[in-house]
Amino acid sequence: FFFTPAEFVKSATSLHMIPDNTIIPEVAFIGRSNIGKSSLINGLVNRNGLVKTSSKPGHTRMMNFFKIGDRLSLVDMPGYGWKSRDEWGGMILSYLQNRKNLRRIYILVDPSHGLKESDTQIMKLLDNSGLSYQVVLTKIDRLSKTKYQAAKAAVEAELVKDAICCYPLILGVSSKTKDGLDDLRATIIKAGQL
Numbered sequence: 001f002f003f004t005p006a007e008f009v010k011s012a013t014s015l016h017m018i019p020d021n022t023i024i025p026e027v028a029f030i031g032r033s034n035i036g037k038s039s040l041i042n043g044l045v046n047r048n049g050l051v052k053t054s055s056k057p058g059h060t061r062m063m064n065f066f067k068i069g070d071r072l073s074l075v076d077m078p079g080y081g082w083k084s085r086d087e088w089g090g091m092i093l094s095y096l097q098n099r100k101n102l103r104r105i106y107i108l109v110d111p112s113h114g115l116k117e118s119d120t121q122i123m124k125l126l127d128n129s130g131l132s133y134q135v136v137l138t139k140i141d142r143l144s145k146t147k148y149q150a151a152k153a154a155v156e157a158e159l160v161k162d163a164i165c166c167y168p169l170i171l172g173v174s175s176k177t178k179d180g181l182d183d184l185r186a187t188i189i190k191a192g193q194l
């Protein structure tokens with residue numbers, strides 16, 4: 001199974017602490033606090049507890065690097081909305097803009113709330129920097145199928161406007177029921193050209 005075994009590599013609070021291995025393809029998970037970034041990484045690698053999660057927003061406070069053998073590197077990020085915008089913007093944006101092996105950024109969005117201004121601001125920055133990103137709707141177990149379809153259509157409609165670097169497939173996942181995780185794994189493999 002491609003996404004196991006996963007291991008923790010290191011936490012970084014500043015750019016110079018980021019692992020210097022830039023050979024392994026990397027993908028990063030960003031999004032508002034409490035959106036389910038850390039839970040999603042546990043789901044992807046099928047190991048609850050590899051990444052610490054919490055019901056309280058603002059749990060992940062550092063950039064945390066994980067890897068699966070020497071095949072793939074996964075990065076969990078502090079949520080925006082918790083760190084001050086400047087702080088988040090400073091370190092994380094500069095990581096996103098300069099990381100050579102970063103193949104795609106996954107932006108996690110809660111379908112019951114839709115895109116927030118913080119999401120669209122980040123997307124604009126990524127578009128301006130020519131960085132590939134893809135939207136993942138999280139916690140889809142909490143919505144009925146009909147409500148989920150409507151929420152997805154609403155996000156899609158907002159994205160067509162000018163999200164030039166947005167991969168045009170929106171995924172829905174639940175770390176709780178594992179729904180959608182295989183599709184997400186497939187796009188990660190494709191993005192990483194693994």
Ligand code: GTP
Nearest residue numbers: 034035036037038039053054055058059060079175
């Ligand atoms: P920060 O580190 O604070 O930015 O949050 P995060 O985005 O890493 O969220 P985290 O994975 O810690 O999850 C936040 C809360 O949402 C926890 O209580 C999780 O149990 C819950 N959660 C995460 N994924 C799902 C899901 O797929 N379904 C449901 N129902 N709850 C989820």
Ligand code: MG
Nearest residue numbers: 037038059060
């Ligand atoms: Mg987290």
